[in-house]
Amino acid sequence: MEQIPVVQNVVCGAVEQVGGARPAAPDPQAMGAHVAAGGSPFDLVQPPAWFSYSSFDTFERCPRQYAFRCLCRLPAEQARPAADFGTAAHGAFEAFTRERRERHARGEPPPSRADLELCFETAWARTSLAAEADAETWRWRAEPMLDHFWAAESAASAASADRAGTLGEELRFRLNLPLDPATMVTVSGFIDRIDRLVSGAAELIDYKTGHAGPPEEAESSLQLSIYALACRDALNLGRPERVTLYFVEQGARVSAERTDAALDGLRTGLATRARQIRGSDFAPAPSSRACGWCDFAAMCPMSASY
Numbered sequence: 001m002e003q004i005p006v007v008q009n010v011v012c013g014a015v016e017q018v019g020g021a022r023p024a025a026p027d028p029q030a031m032g033a034h035v036a037a038g039g040s041p042f043d044l045v046q047p048p049a050w051f052s053y054s055s056f057d058t059f060e061r062c063p064r065q066y067a068f069r070c071l072c073r074l075p076a077e078q079a080r081p082a083a084d085f086g087t088a089a090h091g092a093f094e095a096f097t098r099e100r101r102e103r104h105a106r107g108e109p110p111p112s113r114a115d116l117e118l119c120f121e122t123a124w125a126r127t128s129l130a131a132e133a134d135a136e137t138w139r140w141r142a143e144p145m146l147d148h149f150w151a152a153e154s155a156a157s158a159a160s161a162d163r164a165g166t167l168g169e170e171l172r173f174r175l176n177l178p179l180d181p182a183t184m185v186t187v188s189g190f191i192d193r194i195d196r197l198v199s200g201a202a203e204l205i206d207y208k209t210g211h212a213g214p215p216e217e218a219e220s221s222l223q224l225s226i227y228a229l230a231c232r233d234a235l236n237l238g239r240p241e242r243v244t245l246y247f248v249e250q251g252a253r254v255s256a257e258r259t260d261a262a263l264d265g266l267r268t269g270l271a272t273r274a275r276q277i278r279g280s281d282f283a284p285a286p287s288s289r290a291c292g293w294c295d296f297a298a299m300c301p302m303s304a305s306y
């Protein structure tokens, strides 16, 4: 198989030309005035033309929550320390593997465990967690995670059985999908990391904090499927040889494959989901799973049912 070149931002820059500019968020003052006059906030938004894994997931959970978050773009009200912790972890691992890749290209020794710690400290300082009262609890949780990540990365590079290096981190993609001859929508996102295998093919990696999931999770993950499709059809890196969930707090990976036939079917499936969302009336779909974590419960008449 042909070797994949090192991915630089030029790839991201090229795909940024696809799909045009993302539409501006609705004017909050105009929306407030409209709602105060008895209108619905959804009167002021256009049918969505941009989607992501997260938006598909939110719509599936509750169409009304999707509309508040993704169409009206109302800010989250609840603090999310677990999300902040995940952001710090992602930022640290992105910085670490980028540094390792760039040092390797310059013929320099790889970064050390102390460098990994520094990457985390820098990413941590950018989150609101660093200033919160329970910051120590979360900071304490970071140490075993960094140990596991360091051990897993050291073992992977020492064994180097089938891994030839990291191609890129936080790779942005924009995948265009025609819904009909006159309508094109875009599915966008960021892939945490793409490694190159000795076969020349790619491995897509998505970092996860929290509890490790079962091996089947990589098989069934819509997120990994979308990233594999983007790898093939938007980033032009070919179909990845495997897709991997990397549970960084345990240093454990679970991997799966995606066939070309499955990715072709996914294109059709995503277009169907996009059509369903564009035609939705965004009715609330209350459930304990959705309402318990909903940032918009105060604005929703159905929230009291859970």
Ligand code: SF4
Pocket (backbone or CB within 6 Å): 062, 063, 064, 065, 284, 285, 286, 287, 290, 291, 294, 295, 296, 297, 300, 301, 302, 303
């Ligand atoms: S409170 Fe429940 S039903 Fe209402 S928008 Fe949120 S998740 Fe949906």
